[in-house]
Amino acid sequence: MQEKAKTAVAKRLGRIEGQVRGIARMVAEDRYCIDIVTQIDAVRAALKRVEEEVLRDHVAHCVEHAILSGDKEEQRQKISELMQVLERSGR
Numbered sequence: 001m002q003e004k005a006k007t008a009v010a011k012r013l014g015r016i017e018g019q020v021r022g023i024a025r026m027v028a029e030d031r032y033c034i035d036i037v038t039q040i041d042a043v044r045a046a047l048k049r050v051e052e053e054v055l056r057d058h059v060a061h062c063v064e065h066a067i068l069s070g071d072k073e074e075q076r077q078k079i080s081e082l083m084q085v086l087e088r089s090g091r
Helices: 003-028 033-069 072-088
Strands: none
Touching: 003 033, 033 072
């Protein structure tokens, strides 16, 4: 992963970690269920943004490298991996 992307992803994950701890506190404090679900939804959205950032970096770095290398097998492998990930995530 490129340094800029790694830094951005680490920062986002740190915020998500704090959000998850906050949800755990909400549960322990018997907070209103809808408020908890709302926070869970926010974490899910934040994780989706992290996933998008990692995929963007993968395409910009790993897939681009495979294309520029001219190695057809490596190109097929990177495209296949990307397609599998996109299929699993329902995109």
